Amino acid sequence: MWRKLDASILYNPVTFREDPGLVWEYYHYIRELVLKTKPNAGHIAVAQYEQKHASKKKVTVVTQNVDGLHSRAGTRNIIELHGNMFKTRCTKCNEVLVNTDSPICPALAGTGSPTSDKLVSDIKEKDLPHCKKPDCGGLLRPHIVWFGEVLETSILEKTDIVISKCNVCLVVGTSSIVYPAAAFPTIMAASGSIIAEFNIQPSPASSKFDFYFQGPSATTLPQALSD
Ligand SMILES: [Zn+2]
Known part of the structure; x- marks a missing residue:
């Protein structure tokens, strides 16, 4: 349980639209954990x-x-x-890319503590990962199928x-x-x-x-x- 948030709230496109920083903090936390593990x-x-x-x-x-x-x-x-937590998808042009950067962007460094009681992120949307295509620049999201998505x-x-x-x-x-x-x-x-x-x-x-x-x-x- 990350910050006692129910999975149906955390894995939810509505939550991402309302507070992408919070969802990215969670994914930053689990990406860093998985990067330290090895296949069994x-x-x-x-x-x-x-x-x-x-x-x-x-x-x-x-x-x-x-x-x-x-x-x-x-x-x-x-x-x-x-999907895969080490792939991103652009919310504007839908491009999917592999990304294993640690952290995925500077603003997420040191964030994502699972025990914090913060349920709203301080991170501004402009500081989250964005599409690098010059004609796009859309916000990136984890390439994961969330609740309510097909x-x-x-x-x-x-x-x-x-x-x-x-x-x-x-x-x-x-x-x-x-x-x-x-x-x-x-x-x-x-x-x-x-x-x-x-x-x-x-x-x-x-x-x-x-x-x-x-x-x-x-x-x-x-x-x-x-x-
Ligand atoms: Zn894009």
């Missing part, structure tokens, strides 16, 4: 499996994660359903193709309650795919799947994907 053994096992079997099997990671750790682990074939059509189309061709699906570390991702394994199971869930505790969908592996995915995935 689970991320690495998936990336190594993709590389090792590239000639015979097509592996696609379809993720709701926005931390970019799969890519950092070396996964090449990836669909990020909800997933990109091209992303969903790519995912549909993967689902229609998939014969083995690993469902890893998800509550299986956020749609549309929660529906994907059920769709694949209906067309005959084998579904295996890896989770710390069973999800509402566990009983419908063929296999269930209990434990942290950083432990179970390397075991399951080794030769």
Whole structure:
């Protein structure tokens, strides 16, 4: 819980319109945290499996994660359903760019404390990240799908193709309650795919799947994907 703010308020385009500085403070905080972390053994096992079997099997990671750790682990074939906190999107021209700057702009340096009780940011909009195109200059936002926003059509189309061709699906570390991702394994199971869930505790969908592996995915995935 960042500053005790409900996720439905923090991940919300209305909040961003009203106080972009507050939302950017939050993203600055989590970007800096993630930049200090490394992919775990689970991320690495998936990336190594993709590389090792590239000639015979097509592996696609379809993720709701926005931390970019799969890519950092070396996964090449990836669909990020909800975006990526290290990508920005211009609110005017919609250009999406990778940005791993730390901090992303000078005004955010030293801000974003999760325990502060400030619910309004002091940072002026002009000091937040802006589009560098000379004919644009629009305010940049994190390239993340927020509440009330729809997933990109091209992303969903790519995912549909993967689902229609998939014969083995690993469902890893998800509550299986956020749609549309929660529906994907059920769709694949209906067309005959084998579904295996890896989770710390069973999800509402566990009983419908063929296999269930209990434990942290950083432990179970390397075991399951080794030769
Ligand atoms: Zn722009």
